[in-house]
Amino acid sequence: MRLRIPLLLALAATAGAAHVGSPDVFHEGNAGPYRLLVTIRPPVVIPGVAEIEIRSSSSGVRELRITPLPMTGVGAKFAPTPDLTRRSIQDPQYFTGSFWMMAFGSWQVRIQADGAQGKGELSVPVPALAFRTEGMQMSLGAALVGLMIFLSLGAVSIVAAGAREGQLEPGVAPAAAQFRSGRRAAAATAVVVAAILYLGNRWWNAEAGQYARYIYKPLQISPSLEADGRLLLRIQDPGWFAARRIDDFIPDHGHLMHLFLIRLPEMERMWHLHPVQIESGLFAHELPALPAGRYQVFADIVHKSGLGETMAAELDLPPLAGKPLTGDDSTGEAPPLSKADHSSTVARLAGGRMVWERDAGPLRTKRATWFRFRVDDNKGAPAKDLELYMGMPGHAAFVRADRSVFAHLHPSGSVPMAALGLTQPENPHAGHAMEAALPPVVSFPYGFPQPGDYRIFVQIKRAGRVETAAFDARVEN
Amino acid sequence: MAQSASIPAIEAARAGEGAAEATERVPWYIWGGVVAVTSAVVGAHWDISWHQSIGRDTFWTPAHIAIYLCGVLAGICSAYLILSTTWGGSRAAWEASVKIWGFRGPLGAFICAWGGIAMLVSAPYDDWWHNAYGLDVKILSPPHLVLGLGLGAVRLGFLILILGCMNRARDEARRKWVWLFLYVGALFVVGVLILIMEHSARSLMHTARFYLLVATAVPFVLATIGRASGFRWASTVLAGVYTALLMLLVWILPLFSAEPKLGPVYQQVTRFIPPEFPLLILAPAVALDWLWPRLGGWNKWLQSAVTGPVFVASFLAVQWPFASFLMLPLARNWFFGAHYFGYFIEPSSAYAQHQFLPAEPPGEFWTVMAWALGGAIVTTRLGLGLGEWMRRIRR
Numbered sequence: 009m010r011l012r013i014p015l016l017l018a019l020a021a022t023a024g025a026a027h028v029g030s031p032d033v034f035h036e037g038n039a040g041p042y043r044l045l046v047t048i049r050p051p052v053v054i055p056g057v058a059e060i061e062i063r064s065s066s067s068g069v070r071e072l073r074i075t076p077l078p079m080t081g082v083g084a085k086f087a088p089t090p091d092l093t094r095r096s097i098q099d100p101q102y103f104t105g106s107f108w109m110m111a112f113g114s115w116q117v118r119i120q121a122d123g124a125q126g127k128g129e130l131s132v133p134v135p136a137l138a139f140r141t142e143g144m145q146m147s148l149g150a151a152l153v154g155l156m157i158f159l160s161l162g163a164v165s166i167v168a169a170g171a172r173e174g175q176l177e178p179g180v181a182p183a184a185a186q187f188r189s190g191r192r193a194a195a196a197t198a199v200v201v202a203a204i205l206y207l208g209n210r211w212w213n214a215e216a217g218q219y220a221r222y223i224y225k226p227l228q229i230s231p232s233l234e235a236d237g238r239l240l241l242r243i244q245d246p247g248w249f250a251a252r253r254i255d256d257f258i259p260d261h262g263h264l265m266h267l268f269l270i271r272l273p274e275m276e277r278m279w280h281l282h283p284v285q286i287e288s289g290l291f292a293h294e295l296p297a298l299p300a301g302r303y304q305v306f307a308d309i310v311h312k313s314g315l316g317e318t319m320a321a322e323l324d325l326p327p328l329a330g331k332p333l334t335g336d337d338s339t340g341e342a343p344p345l346s347k348a349d350h351s352s353t354v355a356r357l358a359g360g361r362m363v364w365e366r367d368a369g370p371l372r373t374k375r376a377t378w379f380r381f382r383v384d385d386n387k388g389a390p391a392k393d394l395e396l397y398m399g400m401p402g403h404a405a406f407v408r409a410d411r412s413v414f415a416h417l418h419p420s421g422s423v424p425m426a427a428l429g430l431t432q433p434e435n436p437h438a439g440h441a442m443e444a445a446l447p448p449v450v451s452f453p454y455g456f457p458q459p460g461d462y463r464i465f466v467q468i469k470r471a472g473r474v475e476t477a478a479f480d481a482r483v484e485n
Numbered sequence: 486m487a488q489s490a491s492i493p494a495i496e497a498a499r500a501g502e503g504a505a506e507a508t509e510r511v512p513w514y515i516w517g518g519v520v521a522v523t524s525a526v527v528g529a530h531w532d533i534s535w536h537q538s539i540g541r542d543t544f545w546t547p548a549h550i551a552i553y554l555c556g557v558l559a560g561i562c563s564a565y566l567i568l569s570t571t572w573g574g575s576r577a578a579w580e581a582s583v584k585i586w587g588f589r590g591p592l593g594a595f596i597c598a599w600g601g602i603a604m605l606v607s608a609p610y611d612d613w614w615h616n617a618y619g620l621d622v623k624i625l626s627p628p629h630l631v632l633g634l635g636l637g638a639v640r641l642g643f644l645i646l647i648l649g650c651m652n653r654a655r656d657e658a659r660r661k662w663v664w665l666f667l668y669v670g671a672l673f674v675v676g677v678l679i680l681i682m683e684h685s686a687r688s689l690m691h692t693a694r695f696y697l698l699v700a701t702a703v704p705f706v707l708a709t710i711g712r713a714s715g716f717r718w719a720s721t722v723l724a725g726v727y728t729a730l731l732m733l734l735v736w737i738l739p740l741f742s743a744e745p746k747l748g749p750v751y752q753q754v755t756r757f758i759p760p761e762f763p764l765l766i767l768a769p770a771v772a773l774d775w776l777w778p779r780l781g782g783w784n785k786w787l788q789s790a791v792t793g794p795v796f797v798a799s800f801l802a803v804q805w806p807f808a809s810f811l812m813l814p815l816a817r818n819w820f821f822g823a824h825y826f827g828y829f830i831e832p833s834s835a836y837a838q839h840q841f842l843p844a845e846p847p848g849e850f851w852t853v854m855a856w857a858l859g860g861a862i863v864t865t866r867l868g869l870g871l872g873e874w875m876r877r878i879r880r
Contacts (some may be wrong), residue, residue, distance in 0.1 A: 053618060064513065076748050082832060083749025088540070091746070108541055108747045110829075115748075148609060155606045166595050169583040170645075174592045175877040179580035212627050219618045442787040453544070 009364050012298050027422060028306065028318050029413040030406070034133045034376055035421035035428075039121035040128015042066040045453055046377040046421075048117060048132065052139045055110040055221070060117065061091060061376065062103040068124030069101065076107045079114040079133060079314040079430055090120060096405055109136040112222060112249065114315040117471035121264035131431035133314050133423050137224040141216065160201045170192035219251040224248065229319035233295075237328055241267070241283055241291040241307060243319065255288035256312045260426040261398040263336065265291050265418065268306040271299070272322070274344035275407065275463050278476065283307075283335050296339065306405075306414045316426035318414060340465055340476020345409060348461065348480035355466075359383040362466060362477035365449070371483045373456045379404070380451040381466050381477070390406050390448035397469035399425070402450035409461040417452045456483040495514025511665065514562040515650070518597070518643030519665065521562070525555035525636050526730070528671045530760055533624070534738050537758040537827030540747030552636075556604040558598045559639040566594035581649065581880050590880050591829050593646030600871050601637025607632035624683050633680055640676060643796075644669050648713060648878045663716055670719075671726030677702045678727070678764065687761055687823070690808030691841045693853035696801060701860035703766055704796050705868040707773060713880035717774065724770035731763035735822040745828035750839070754828045762821050765807055769799040785869045793862030797854075811864075812839045 033048040043277045047061040062072055075364035077083060093105035109115055121128045144152075172182050172190030182190070232243045243254045257264045263282040271277040283293035291307075307319045333339060345350070353364040365380040381402070383391040397403060404417045415422055450468055464479045528551025535548050542549065567590035570578045582589040611628035638850035647669060652663035680684070681698045689695045711719035738759040745754050772795050780788045810816055822838070830837050844850055 015708055053616065056615075078749045081749075082751055086753055086828075088745040088748045088828075110540070110747050111749055140573035142613075143765050144617070148613060151609055152606065155602070157607065159603055162599050162602070165585050166592070166599060169585045169595065170878075173583040174645075174880055175874075177879055178577070187735050208627055208630070213625065215618065325802075334729075 010067055027415040028320055028411075029076040029408070029415075030415040030422070031032045031135075031137075031139065032374070032456045032457060033132065033422055034169075034417075034455060035132045035423045036453050037130045037132070037420060038128065039072075039119055039130035041125040042069050042121045042123065044072075044121070045128055045378075046117075046130070046132050046457065047453075048134045049374075050134055050136060051109060053142065054112050054136050054138045055108060057106050058109050058117075058453075060093070060105050060107065062105075062119065062341075063376070064103070064121075066125070067101070067187060068143065069103075069121055070123040071095070071102045071121075072105075073122075074105050074107055075118040075120070076109060076115055076134075077118065078111070079116045079427070079460055080312075083111075084116075088117065090118075109134075111136065112136055114311070114313040114427065114430075116314075125150075133326075133427035133431055135315055138219070138222050139224055141219060141223065145221075157201045157203070160205070163192050163201055163292065164197045165173065173371055173431065213353055213355060221247075222249075227252075227309075227317050227319050229305065229321050231305055231321055231323045233323075233325060234292075237295055239283070239293045239295050239329060241305075243285040243289040251299055253311070257285070257309045258312050258426045260308065260310045260424050263398070265308065266308040267291075268308075268414075268416070269298075270304040270306070270407065270411075272302040272304055275409075276342050277339065277343045278342070278405070278465050278478075279337070279339045280403070280467060280476075282335065294331045295325075295328055296333050296337070298325055300325060300327040300353075304411050306416075308416055308424070310424045310426040314430040314459040316424040316427055318416070320411075321415070336474075338397075338467060338474035338476060340467065342463065342465070342478030342479065344460075345463065345480075348463070350480045350482040351358075351385070352459065352480065355381070355479060357470075357475045357477060358473070359470065359475070360388075360391060362468075362475075364479050370480065371456065371481055373459055373483055373485055375452075376453055376455045378451050379464070382449045383466075383468060383470070384448070390447065391470060392445075393470045393471045394446040394448060394450070395472070396446070397467060401446050401468070402452070403467045404452045404454075405465040406454060406456070407463050407465070408458070409463065413457055413460075413462070415454065417454055419450060419452055456481075459473065459483045460485045499520065511650075511661065515643070515647060515665065517558045517562045518576065518639075518646060519669065519710060521555040521558035522640045522643055522669055522672045524551045524558075525639070526675045526679075528552035528555070529636075529676070530734050531738075533679070533682070534734075534757045534759060535743075538743035538745070538754050538756070540745050540828060542844050555636060555639055556601050559601040559604075559642065563590070563594040563598035565588045567598065573772065581653070581878050591646055591649055592878065593642045593644070593649060596640070596645055597639050597642030600635045600640075600642055603631055603635030603638060605635075605721075606727040607635060624878075625680065633676075637673075637676060640669060640673055641793055644673070645875070645878060648879050651714075652858060652876065652879055663714055666714050667710065667716060667719060668726060670706070670714070671723040671730075673706050673710065673764070674703065674723050675728045675730060676832075677706055682760070685764065686836060687808055687811045688836045688840065690804060690811075691774045692844050693850045693857065696797065696804075696843070697853050697857040697860060699764065699766070699800060699804075700793070700797050700857040701864055703769075704792065704861045705864035706775075708792070708865045708868025708873045709875065711773070711777065712869050715874035717778065720765070720770035720773045724767040728763045731760060735759040735762055736819060739819065739822070739825065747828075750828045751831045752826045752828050754826075756825075756828050758825045759822055762811065762816075762823070764800075765803040766800065769796045770826045772796070772799040785866055785873075788869060789862045789866035792865045793858055793860075794859050796865070797858050808841070812841070 031050055035046045043065045045063045049059040051058055062076060072093045073091040074093055077086045077087050091105060093103040096102040097378045113136055116131045116133050119130045168190040171193030172186045218236060225246045225248045228244045228246050232240050245254055262283050265283050267281040267283055269279040281293050283291035286292050302324050305321045310316045353366050361384050363382045365382055385391045400418045402419060406415045460483055462481045466477045468475055528548050532548035535542055535546060567588050569587050570582045570590040579589060583592045585595050607628050610631060614628045647662060647666045651659055651666055654662050681702055685695055685696055707720040710723055740756040741757045743757045776795055811823045826837055835842050845853060
């Protein structure tokens with residue numbers, strides 16, 4: 009019998025689909041000849057309205073039209089009428105719009121560009137998930153209750169008046185019998201009104217309960233350590249849509265799962281690993297050498313519908329001798345979080361350094377920003393030996409200090425590459441860089457969802473070796 | 486009739502004369518009411534068609550404006566009637582009024598006002614509902630029911646206003662009031678069938694639940710309006726107006742272009758999608774009009790006990806085979822409109838495949854049918870009672 013050490017501490021999953029606590033979608037891509045940076049803010053309820061902001065870094069774009077449609081299935085065949093975005097008067101390369109997302113699941117927004125250089129099209133995957141039920145503001149609740157009481161009393165009074173005087177000939181005053189009749193009618197109506205209110209309340213609760221079932225619940229992951237040092241990751245569905253499966257994952261730049269292990273509480277070490285699926289809903293990985301302690305787990309997967317999910321958990325580990333890192337697995341170090349320098353823009357690498365080319369001024373929430381990182385060699389010159397790491401010039405993980413936010417980004421943005429591939433089935437390398445020689449600067453479009461302190465891990469590959477740099481950011485509202 | 490304390494005889498006579506004179510011609514607020522209830526019913530069907538064809542709407546779509554117009558006209562008419570009766574100084578109006586919370590006015594005006602306020606209340610409630618649970622893609626939701634109650638109350642208010650005048654009018658004048666009353670009553674039938682529209686699609690027409698719904702909803706309105714009007718062929722007129730209006734919608738709406746502005750789009754839509762072909766309630770309506778005079782002296786429960794089965798049997802006899810016909814290619818044309826599908830109808834659904842959803846298992850089917858029979862009997866009894874009561878309305 010195999011020894012299994014139960015190490016799970018908590019299943020602290022929070023909503024965020026392909027990320028945790030970071031529902032906005034950021035994507036840079038080409039709509040034909042035009043380079044567009046797209047920001048999509050999905051609604052928190054479905055059906056609901058998503059907001060879209062598009063900045064063109066190419067000149068000559070005259071108009072942009074947007075069309076939301078499901079990523080796959082019959083609904084992906086017929087598109088609704090495209091909507092024209094609004095062009096900013098102050099900034100003619102900045103466009104805004106909104107669109108309805110009517111059903112849960114994996115959607116895409118098709119952007120059709122037209123301008124001086126002709127036409128082009130870009131599709132951006134976006135998940136449609138309900139994250140919460142809005143409460144009712146006290147003032148609105150009070151007003152509605154007041155009106156409900158008014159209407160209830162009004163109904164009782166009207167029926168009473170009808171019974172009392174409605175059948176009297178004009179000019180005839182009601183007698184005692186009519187008053188009695190009116191009172192009886194009022195009592196009966198009060199009972200009916202009370203019954204209607206009671207049944208209405210039950211109906212409302214039933215509707216709210218039904219909707220609550222649609223509120224997104226991420227897959228749960230239970231990590232455990234085998235005696236031989238293997239990490240087992242069991243995935244469970246906490247119940248959401250029956251159509252969601254745990255055996256339909258598709259490779260995202262070559263791997264079914266991207267696992268981030270971050271040492272707690274100081275986040276001074278991180279590992280980017282790629283467990284393999286050994287059976288439906290069960291992944292395993294030979295862990296590398298790890299110091300004892302508590303770890304945060306973030307595990308990214310992508311369903312075949314294109315819907316990406318991030319599972320979160322914590323686990324305690326004993327000291328492990330482990331196996332050497334192989335394949336695309338990588339690790340990195342950073343200063344302890346308690347000694348974070350939020351103004352530092354330089355991180356040391358094994359062969360040089362990485363410089364965060366940061367704009368002056370504070371970082372703000374909800375603002376699509378280019379995070380640019382330049383790699384210098386040992387002599388301080390821009391590095392010329394960058395290579396693709398899993399098909400990308402770089403990978404970044406943005407983690408809030410309290411781990412309520414986690415986003416795994418690529419230079420094309422926050423969209424899983426596997427989902428992007430579904431929007432462009434004719435191009436299996438959609439979103440992946442194919443250049444042989446890479447520039448020394450790697451950049452990621454992103455916007456912080458909430459204020460606070462963040463740690464940014466940036467991973468690049470040079471001369472066959474993955475290097476990781478860490479930066480700290482303080483974000484204001 | 487219960488005893489009443491009379492005011493001095495001369496004043497009573499004058500009041501009666503004034504009221505009678507007031508019923509000779511149809512006042513502007515009654516015409517306003519007729520426009521209001523027509524606008525609401527057409528607006529509701531237009532709005533449903535809008536959601537099936539275009540999907541996305543705003544506060545200011547023409548269909549919404551048609552619905553709001555009902556509330557606005559109800560507000561204007563009822564405010565005028567209540568304020569002018571309370572402070573206007575017309576003795577005839579004062580004497581043909583009821584008193585509520587210190588205000589005076591015709592009973593129907595208060596009901597209209599209640600309906601208008603309920604419509605107003607439904608707006609912020611519905612807005613919050615969309616923010617909390619998303620845009621509803623169904624007709625029956627709590628805020629929509631509040632709106633429906635408001636619209637129903639406006640309809641009832643104008644019906645009672647007309648009824649007050651009709652019941653006070655003399656022979657010749659009474660006839661035009663009867664037709665107005667029947668017309669507004671017919672819009673009640675249309676309104677009730679809108680409420681159950683989601684559960685009365687043709688794929689459901691071979692389930693017992695469909696018959697339960699129709700048998701519970703329709704006989705009540707037919708009995709109420711029929712008995713209140715005292716008109717021999719009232720049910721036939723009501724069902725006839727409903728049938729004509731729905732057929733016009735089936736034929737007219739697709740004449741106008743429309744394209745979906747929401748996804749997922751499962752059906753290519755280029756025209757406004759009309760409602761389904763009207764239910765064949767004309768057949769049971771004629772049967773009831775033929776039947777009721779023959780039950781004249783009977784107790785109302787006995788009348789209902791006969792009416793309920795006649796309604797269910799006659800409706801079943803025509804609607805069941807007609808539903809089968811609607812599934813055939815023969816019905817997929819402009820006349821019957823069985824080929825129109827909203828953009829969100831999935832091609833694999835039974836509805837899109839022109840198929841019936843499975844009926845209940847035999848035991849359950851006949852139990853639900855028994856409930857349909859019971860529902861028709863009970864609602865007919867309620868309708869007959871209410872109709873009798875309405876027949877005596879004078880104010």
